[in-house]
Amino acid sequence: GNSVTQMEGPVTLSEEAFLTINCTYTATGYPSLFWYVQYPGEGLQLLLKATKADDKGSNKGFEATYRKETTSFHLEKGSVQVSDSAVYFCAPSYSSASKIIFGSGTRLSIRP
Amino acid sequence: DTGVSQDPRHKITKRGQNVTFRCDPISEHNRLYWYRQTLGQGPEFLTYFQNEAQLEKSRLLSDRFSAERPKGSFSTLEIQRTEQGDSAMYLCASSAEEGYEQYFGPGTRLTVT
Numbered sequence: 001g002n003s004v005t006q007m008e009g010p011v012t013l014s015e016e017a018f019l020t021i022n023c024t025y026t027a028t029g030y031p032s033l034f035w036y037v038q039y040p041g042e043g044l045q046l047l048l049k050a051t052k053a054d055d056k057g058s059n060k061g062f063e064a065t066y067r068k069e070t071t072s073f074h075l076e077k078g079s080v081q082v083s084d085s086a087v088y089f090c091a092p093s094y095s096s097a098s099k100i101i102f103g104s105g106t107r108l109s110i111r112p
Numbered sequence: 113d114t115g116v117s118q119d120p121r122h123k124i125t126k127r128g129q130n131v132t133f134r135c136d137p138i139s140e141h142n143r144l145y146w147y148r149q150t151l152g153q154g155p156e157f158l159t160y161f162q163n164e165a166q167l168e169k170s171r172l173l174s175d176r177f178s179a180e181r182p183k184g185s186f187s188t189l190e191i192q193r194t195e196q197g198d199s200a201m202y203l204c205a206s207s208a209e210e211g212y213e214q215y216f217g218p219g220t221r222l223t224v225t
Contacts, residue, residue, distance in 0.1 A: 034213060044155070044203065044216040089154050093214075098207075099145065099168065100214055102154030 002026040006090040006103035013080055014111050021075040021106045023064075023090030031092035033057075033066055033073040034100065039086045047075075047088070082110045116217035118204050124223045125194055132190045133220045137206030144187050145214060146179055147203040148172065155203055161187060194224045 048057035053068035090103040147155035163184035181187040205214040
């Protein structure tokens, strides 16, 4: 079946460091791709999305590009802040079913 | 719009008891989803509705679980004869159309003692 693999955490960085969280997905059809974020004590929030190949999703300084050739959707941010500390989920949605398949999550901690 | 709401936020029950959770989606959304999230894992799909029709159920949804959306608005998820393995966060989400992003509620945390 369809699946997603993302970088295992926890990831600990210093403030203003560059962030990459890797994500690859099963290449079945043309899924929509999402990154969701879960801040401490809060619910899941959509961070960004891309719906077709070469699309770049961006929000709050985060970016991810839909790479069909490598079946990847890596999350990047040029300069992280303490407030970015959260768990990040890579999540494809395969149109045949419309459910979202979540990765195991990557816990990110940013040191001041 | 106030977003997706879930009730209760927390539920503690003894093994063998039945529990019921409620989800109110964003009002104009016709699709509603239930997921389960255990500690340290990503959410796992349980079932979804388009309007009042339940279109898909995961194999995770055993016979003890039942979900309804009788009028195509709010939904309920019932777990009968709860087991300790049912302890988890139960998440509800809604969306406007297939392939569009899903908006999640705060979840109901179930603890079975």
